[in-house]
Amino acid sequence: MQQKIYIALCTIGIFGLIWLIVSTDGGARIPADPSRPSVETVRVENGVQVIHVIARGGYTPNEVIAKAGTPTKLEVETKGTYDCSAAFTIPSLGVRKMLPATGVTVFDLPLLPVGSSITALCSMGMYSLQIQFN
Numbered sequence: 001m002q003q004k005i006y007i008a009l010c011t012i013g014i015f016g017l018i019w020l021i022v023s024t025d026g027g028a029r030i031p032a033d034p035s036r037p038s039v040e041t042v043r044v045e046n047g048v049q050v051i052h053v054i055a056r057g058g059y060t061p062n063e064v065i066a067k068a069g070t071p072t073k074l075e076v077e078t079k080g081t082y083d084c085s086a087a088f089t090i091p092s093l094g095v096r097k098m099l100p101a102t103g104v105t106v107f108d109l110p111l112l113p114v115g116s117s118i119t120a121l122c123s124m125g126m127y128s129l130q131i132q133f134n
């Protein structure tokens, strides 16, 4: 009788242990792709066009088509970005900003006419982001 209880407790213990291993390991085995944007590249929020790019080993996407003549914000998301894409510049707008290693930095863009574009670069000009306004 006592042996049966012992076996039952042992079985529960083993299954518990297996569950613990599977559940903790299972979570760690599906890492989020850091280069994949978590939101749409261009979205409209309260009448404002919001462009979202990721800065990490360059800019993703590095070519964006946006709507001209609309209030626009540029969100630059960093996710453990320790490369020079965090040294963010928009030469034509006089923007020069060191982005945090992780976070979202928002830039207000001026109203731009159809056919214009904005180029953002890392401080060395190695990585670029082109926003075309149509």
Ligand SMILES: [Cu+2]
Pocket: 084, 085, 122, 123, 124, 125, 126, 127
């Ligand atoms: Cu660079």
